[in-house]
Amino acid sequence: MKNRPGYLRGGILGTVAAAIVALAAGAANAEYPDKPITFIVPYSPGGGSDQQARRLQPGLEKELGVDIRIVYKTGGGGAIGFNELWRSKPDGYTISNVVVPNIVVSAQGKDVGFKPGEFSYIGMTAKAVGVILVPKGSKYGSLQEFVAAAKANPGKLTTAGVGSTGARHHAEITQLLGIETTYVPVSGGVGKMMPMLQGKHVDAGITSSTHAVRHRATVDTIVTAGPGTVLPGVPNEPNWSYTTTWGVMAPPGTPADRIAILNAALNKVTADPEFTANLEKVGLKQLRMTPAEAKAYVEAAVKKYTK
Numbered sequence: 001m002k003n004r005p006g007y008l009r010g011g012i013l014g015t016v017a018a019a020i021v022a023l024a025a026g027a028a029n030a031e032y033p034d035k036p037i038t039f040i041v042p043y044s045p046g047g048g049s050d051q052q053a054r055r056l057q058p059g060l061e062k063e064l065g066v067d068i069r070i071v072y073k074t075g076g077g078g079a080i081g082f083n084e085l086w087r088s089k090p091d092g093y094t095i096s097n098v099v100v101p102n103i104v105v106s107a108q109g110k111d112v113g114f115k116p117g118e119f120s121y122i123g124m125t126a127k128a129v130g131v132i133l134v135p136k137g138s139k140y141g142s143l144q145e146f147v148a149a150a151k152a153n154p155g156k157l158t159t160a161g162v163g164s165t166g167a168r169h170h171a172e173i174t175q176l177l178g179i180e181t182t183y184v185p186v187s188g189g190v191g192k193m194m195p196m197l198q199g200k201h202v203d204a205g206i207t208s209s210t211h212a213v214r215h216r217a218t219v220d221t222i223v224t225a226g227p228g229t230v231l232p233g234v235p236n237e238p239n240w241s242y243t244t245t246w247g248v249m250a251p252p253g254t255p256a257d258r259i260a261i262l263n264a265a266l267n268k269v270t271a272d273p274e275f276t277a278n279l280e281k282v283g284l285k286q287l288r289m290t291p292a293e294a295k296a297y298v299e300a301a302v303k304k305y306t307k
Helices: 006-031 048-064 076-087 102-106 143-152 163-177 190-198 209-214 256-270 273-281 291-305
Strands: 037-041 068-072 094-100 120-135 158-162 182-186 204-208 219-225 243-250
Touching: 037 048, 037 076, 048 068, 048 094, 048 120, 048 209, 048 243, 048 256, 048 273, 076 094, 076 102, 076 163, 094 102, 094 120, 094 291, 102 163, 102 291, 120 143, 120 163, 120 190, 120 209, 120 256, 120 291, 143 163, 143 219, 158 163, 158 190, 163 182, 163 204, 182 190, 190 204, 190 219, 204 209, 209 219, 243 256, 243 291, 256 273, 256 291
Parallel strands: 037 068, 037 094, 158 182, 158 204
Antiparallel strands: 094 243, 120 204, 120 219, 120 243
């Protein structure tokens, strides 16, 4: 090659180098994933995030060909788990639930290290509406009875919810209903709240419709959020904007090609008709998104809940 012009030698060498880089990248992509993936659940076992992870686990293991290991990092209304993911290596081997609006609201706490808009979002999978639940056998077994008792005894009735997110939902619905009840914040997720409600340690609980369906043997639903009928025979408050959306995310800076692999697996799992039917049975609406759509969904929530 010594007789070739310098620019030609440089062009050939550059092409060869680019080809080597491309081959190396292709080999790396072909190997991912080649070891177990950790799935962080930032709430207690039994809650909506745990249920989502358990629903996805077998399908993701089948599609990705590796074990999905679920671990619980609870506390701070989800902030402990979200921070754990924030600090994890961005290599595609650690993922987590993302719960909207919880991730936005918990980020507003004191000394919270993560930023909701900077995670690498894989996709959203399901959405539920808010509900108010009362224990079976409660003397406030209907919305009318609950409202009447709250108006007759301002601040005497107690309503539990999960952390600061629940506090916002509580403030909104009590204002819409024109009542005052005492809010009881629960750390650790709905899995911690339900025993309090079932044991009649609180008068009511605010959570999502999936828990209303799952625990209908021990609790009654007295109102649902938003327009339209979600649970047959249950009245709704059309102006109550409480919705909860579950998805999956990875640490900031996770390579886009690995996010694409995870997204393809996630969407293939959720496209299964049986998976969709099972969601509907527990009061959830199916969602399927690209990483860009999921990121935009969270960004919209950031704008809404930081006003």
